[in-house]
Amino acid sequence: MNPMQGRRLAAGLGLAATVLLAACGSNDDDRAALACDSSLATAFQPDAQTSVVAVKAFSKGDALLLSGSASANTPTAAADVCMVKLNVGPGNPGPAGAPSTSAGIGIEVWLPAKAAWNNRIHALGGGGWQGGPAGSATAIASTAAAAVAGVEGAVSSVTDTGHAVTGTGAFAMNPDGSINQTLWTDFATRAIHEQAVKTKALAAAYYGRPARWAYWEGGSTGGRQGLNLALNHPEHYDGMVANYPAIHWTRFITSELYPQIVYQRDLGGTPLSKAQVDLVSNAAISACDTVGGTHLGYLIDPAACRYNPVQDAAVLCAADGGSNTTTACVSRLQAQALNKIWYGMTSDGSVPDPATDNGWQQVIASTLMGNGLQRWTGLTRGTNLGLLAGAQTEFTIASDLVALELEDPTLAGTSFLNAKANGQAGWKQLSYAQLNNAYERGLALQSQFANINTDNPDLSAYRNRGGKILTWHGLADELIAPQGTINYYHRVAAAMGGMANAQSFFRLYLVPGQGHGTPNGTSNPNAIIPAVAASQMYGLLTDWVEKGTAPDQVLLSTTTSAGTTRSMPVCVYPKKITYQGGDVGVGASYGCS
Known part of the structure; x- marks a missing residue:
């Protein structure tokens, strides 16, 4: 040298x-x-x-x-x-x-x-x-x-x-x-x-x-970290792969405890069984997954699905006027509990009729979600609810966070250790109003939490230094509802002067059926879902940064152990996947518009 x-x-x-x-x-x-x-x-x-x-x-x-x-x-x-x-x-x-x-x-x-x-x-x-x-x-x-x-x-x-x-x-x-x-x-x-x-x-x-080049790649917490670096240290990385990002940290994680609170308050502490949850979730898929006259097995556009199990005799028990005589049938009260879980956390435990509001109404807006009656959205219909609404226990990250927000370690699960007191699953006694108070405390404590929510949409410093961001989020994410990422992207577009300006350095892809990094996030284990490959987005990012090749629609493909292949494009948001005719399992049958 x-x-x-x-x-x-x-x-x-x-x-x-x-x-x-x-x-x-x-x-x-x-x-x-x-x-x-x-x-x-x-x-x-x-x-x-x-x-x-x-x-x-x-x-x-x-x-x-x-x-x-x-x-x-x-x-x-x-x-x-x-x-x-x-x-x-x-x-x-x-x-x-x-x-x-x-x-x-x-x-x-x-x-x-x-x-x-x-x-x-x-x-x-x-x-x-x-x-x-x-x-x-x-x-x-x-x-x-x-x-x-x-x-x-x-x-x-x-x-x-x-x-x-x-x-x-x-x-x-x-x-x-x-x-x-x-x-x-x-x-x-x-x-x-x-x-x-x-x-x-x-x-x-x-x-x-x-x-010569520096890149960040991560999903979930790692996705939040990437966007946090773009906000606070735009000088560090030339490009970010920030997948299914855990932004809006206290908002969405507090709301992850909501399904279990619904079980405690509405169902006397008795959760639905896996068979019950899967029955109703698969019924939602069947009601909303038809493409070209064929059941796809997963939802391309869950925002359009307004399935209501309270009105579906095929899942309701005979005692509640339904036709289902299996042990997996649900009562009307249990069906309404699932409507609450899909809609997402509200300050008082209420839920509107899905025909009027299926939980997506405030998502596509340039204002921050979670400041009204609906504090956060739930998981999409057809998503595997086992992690958040399973019969075993609560999602411990959520109960830990509520304990931190309310500064009471006894609210957490038993793995939470502290000299003042250890976790005692006290969250089970929380009312809807008390959970809402924890949500509000999470927002009030942002300065003490080092602004972990990472919800500032002003990415102009990162754009101005020439940085690029690619994000994909599964539409059947089992932990982080994709609606939060969609809402953040709309707010970035508003802050940057329009969608085209946002797309010039930050592109979002919504992947039907894919979960929280898992190939299949749905309740249908037989679904064959074209999924993002391990290094696919990173390769697109390096080409964008180093060669100036901005990614457009991306073809995803999955082959099963039996040799069956399914493919489908995913689109640069806000374009949507559109069926144009032909075999629903072949990517060439779809476009973006």
Whole structure:
């Protein structure tokens, strides 16, 4: 590296990179400035809060383990890669072992061999409350990131968002029951910022040159993280794949507890069985899935479905005037409970007739949903309701959040631990009004929650720096109703000066039948759904950023184990899939209009 290249690199990466380059020296033949061994721990010191936790080189075929013995199922390195684990302080002090005690933000970075590097960073997001072993010296956090480095040849990274706790939001509550603002901030915004900064700095130091392109990819929490970065740190990434994003965090997650509250308040605490829920959900599909005279098995446009089980004799029990004599039949009261779940959370537990309002009326608007009687939308008709309205238990992320909003740990499930009191499933006693109060508290606490809702539609800074965003959301998402993403996109369009301006840098695709990253999110296990392939959107994004090729309609295809193939295009929103004639299972039979 010549002196001019060094000055340009330092200018691009800031003071920390300048210190690194000065420490590492120039390198005319562009060999790696850092080695993948213990020397990296002292050579890489970008700032006083960052320390190297572990460094390990893996050769192609090595078991991806830091401790213990490999088994036949242990993933192996696809190529020679270097793993570096970092800790970024200050963390959060507290009693040893308390969920709210943290050493700092853990970041796990995977670097391909120098000759294999494609000059890209391809960082990955997380899911749920995230957490995990990204900062642990004894466990690997992400074999997916290892695969990105080994197969794709990009530098990849993940973060624990500031806590090692998994499966619970207890880290966000102090031992006295108050909100832990430090770890909320790490979780909501700071960790992903540090992930970007440290990944770029490490790549520049390791290879002796900065990355040419930087991308983010994630779904659910990872989708929210991508949009949060676009809002707050538009400089970090050239492109974002932000799928089924968990934006409107407190709004939609509080509402995820609503189905179980309906069971408690309307059905005496007795949930519907899986057979009952599936019977009615499949009846909704059958009522609304006909295309070209054929039942498709899933819904192309759930917004148009107004199926009402209260008026369907085929699902109602004989005692309620129906014709269904199986054990899966439902009473009118149970059928109305499902109408409530599909409509979504209301402040008082009411629900209109689906013929008048099926829950979609406020979705396609340039104003933020959830500020009236309907606080949030429910899952679409025909979606598998097992995760939110199943017979087993509540969705614990929702009960954890309600406990945090009301600063009462006893409201959470029993996995929620706190010095003041542990979770005792107190949510079961909540009235509709009390759940609505939790919803309001979630909005009032946004400053303490580091504005985790990520619902600001002004993406002009990201647009102006030339960034691109691709998002897809399954129309049968089992956890995050797609209506929230649709509403956000309309508000982005309004803030950007119109739909065409939004589409110039941000494109949304709605995928019929697909779930929360799952190929089939419906209640119909026999549905053959053309689904988004694992790397499909990322490939479209890199072409858009690097070649200027903006994606248009995208053909999706799925082949079953029996060899049956189904295909269908998905459209750049707000265009819709339109049947034009022919075999309903073939993509050529459809267009976008």
